[in-house]
Amino acid sequence: NAGVTQTPKFQVLKTGQSMTLQCAQDMNHEYMSWYRQDPGMGLRLIHYSVGAGITDQGEVPNGYNVSRSTTEDFPLRLLSAAPSQTSVYFCASRAPKGNEQFFGPGTRLTVL
């Protein structure tokens, strides 16, 4: 089992560029989430999904889009990157009644 995988590990964008952060899990988990982590801010929930075809907003959804066409994949899209989106992004997954949420290794994004 690879667990939760994220690509890329590092990315530098210019303001206004778009990109997709990839997240995949091989544990057949229904629930998946995207968080961003900034110094002194803990992890803030961007979007989450409780199953294929279902997504919902978290605490800081503005500027990000998600879709969930399969159980395995949960990509995060930045349509027009802004310097305020410079952060470390974590994807996570868990079973519906499961306690443990498994995190990917993170993507470090810099927007110039």
Place this chain on the structure above:
Amino acid sequence: TQLLEQSPQFLSIQEGENLTVYCNSSSVFSSLQWYRQEPGEGPVLLVTVVTGGEVKKLKRLTFQFGDARKDSSLHITAAQPGDTGLYLCAGRDDKIIFGKGTRLHILP
């Protein structure tokens, strides 16, 4: 808006001392969780507490859930340098919301 507040934000103590960190919520969650995060890695779950008044022990770590299920504490006995890290509490329903964390540094 659900909010989890953790205190203190930073804590630096000598090896062998005891410490307690706190997590207070403005809402009731179905459960509260504690995670530990090392630099460059994602958080790893330490414990989940579900029942008001519940106490769980993990070696030198003791976790307590308040009777009203809106606050929790983490007590570390005889802290060791290996305990250094960022400790995050999280409230769990369909989504999991995190506090800002307590950054703990144990000096040898």
